Amino acid sequence: MPLKPVYGHEALRARLASALLGGRLPQVLLFTGPVGSGKQRLALWLGQAAMCEDLSPAGPCGRCAECRLCLELVHPDLHWFVPVARGKASDPAKLLEDVKIAIAEAVAERREQGLWEPPDGTTGHWLAAVRLLQRVASVTPFRAGRKVLILGDAERLVVQEANLEAANALLKVLEEPPADTTIVLTASEAQALLPTIRSRTVPVRVGRLPDATVKAFLTQELDSQLTGASLEHLVAQADGRIGLTLPRVGDGRAIERARAVLGAAQGGAVQWATLALGQPPWGARGDFAGTLDALAVELRALLIRAAHAGDRDTLGRRLAALDRVHAVQQTVGTNVNPQLALAELAQALERVA
Numbered sequence: 001m002p003l004k005p006v007y008g009h010e011a012l013r014a015r016l017a018s019a020l021l022g023g024r025l026p027q028v029l030l031f032t033g034p035v036g037s038g039k040q041r042l043a044l045w046l047g048q049a050a051m052c053e054d055l056s057p058a059g060p061c062g063r064c065a066e067c068r069l070c071l072e073l074v075h076p077d078l079h080w081f082v083p084v085a086r087g088k089a090s091d092p093a094k095l096l097e098d099v100k101i102a103i104a105e106a107v108a109e110r111r112e113q114g115l116w117e118p119p120d121g122t123t124g125h126w127l128a129a130v131r132l133l134q135r136v137a138s139v140t141p142f143r144a145g146r147k148v149l150i151l152g153d154a155e156r157l158v159v160q161e162a163n164l165e166a167a168n169a170l171l172k173v174l175e176e177p178p179a180d181t182t183i184v185l186t187a188s189e190a191q192a193l194l195p196t197i198r199s200r201t202v203p204v205r206v207g208r209l210p211d212a213t214v215k216a217f218l219t220q221e222l223d224s225q226l227t228g229a230s231l232e233h234l235v236a237q238a239d240g241r242i243g244l245t246l247p248r249v250g251d252g253r254a255i256e257r258a259r260a261v262l263g264a265a266q267g268g269a270v271q272w273a274t275l276a277l278g279q280p281p282w283g284a285r286g287d288f289a290g291t292l293d294a295l296a297v298e299l300r301a302l303l304i305r306a307a308h309a310g311d312r313d314t315l316g317r318r319l320a321a322l323d324r325v326h327a328v329q330q331t332v333g334t335n336v337n338p339q340l341a342l343a344e345l346a347q348a349l350e351r352v353a
């Protein structure tokens with residue numbers, strides 16, 4: 001299945017297309033913006049635009065062979081690095097092969113779905129991936145006369161863990177990329193990257209989308225049966241980020257915690273009390289905020305399921321639970337006691353099954 005089309009970001013796309021046509025596109029870019037705002041999809045769009053044989057100010061044509069290969073994620077000059085699990089091999093050459101396969105598999109999975117969820121919290125861009133990136137950057141392009149390398153979720157770079165060798169390898173590529181190479185990093189927060197990396201990139205801000213655009217995506221691309229109030233609700237919760245309508249969030253541990261909360265809510269009073277008491281009565285802004293975010297995303301997934309099943313009663317209860325979670329999310333900024341906040345949620349969550 002080809003990638004879903006890009007929705008929105010028209011002004012930014014016009015700027016990027018014009019920079020490409022004028023030969024003014026910086027070689028190393030950093031796309032930043034909220035989780036789910038479409039940074040990697042836009043980077044892939046830019047890659048397609050760079051390869052397209054008939055690029056216009058409106059963007060890539062979408063019909064030429066280069067465009068089609070890009071949309072199927074099989075263009076040999078468009079390289080998408082996504083975070084993967086850490087390799088286990090001790091031999092560096094074997095590690096590099098393994099990471100290459102792991103990345104190819106992860107990308108194939110994304111291609112299969114045409115959409116993707118944020119990566120699991122245990123994945124990263126390990127030293128082997130940085131070496132692979134370095135190698136890919138040095139290879140002559142196969143078809144298009146240029147290469148585009150996309151490094152998604154760049155905050156997952158192991159250089160963030162002070163791996164000097166990886167940092168130096170990456171900095172070298174970012175400092176002097178081959179003339180035929182464009183590199184696009186994506187990250188939610190520029191501040192999450194090392195200053196040495198950040199300073200070698202040209203920042204591009206990817207903003208939230210209007211609700212009408214999110215709604216158009218949901219109704220046209222997800223083959224969703226969501227209508228009326230539940231559609232409006234999902235659009236409102238997405239807060240301008242198409243990626244947030246998908247049933248996952250980035251932090252794997254937050255997802256586990258959220259599922260534990262949901263499980264305990266279904267499991268009766270004793271199980272619930274054990275969970276609530278296990279939660280420290282402070283630190284609402286940290287892990288607890290992440291748990292609430294993940295909980296909202298889990299509930300959204302349950303909501304979509306109920307909508308597809310046409311189960312109005314369940315849908316209503318899940319909507320109510322999501323509303324409660326959002327109400328508690330509002331209080332996290334005021335440093336609410338997480339134990340009390342969980343107590344608030346108990347009743348609503350008990351009835352989402």
Ligand SMILES: [Zn+2]
Pocket residue numbers: 051052053054055060061062063064065066067068
């Ligand atoms: Zn084209």
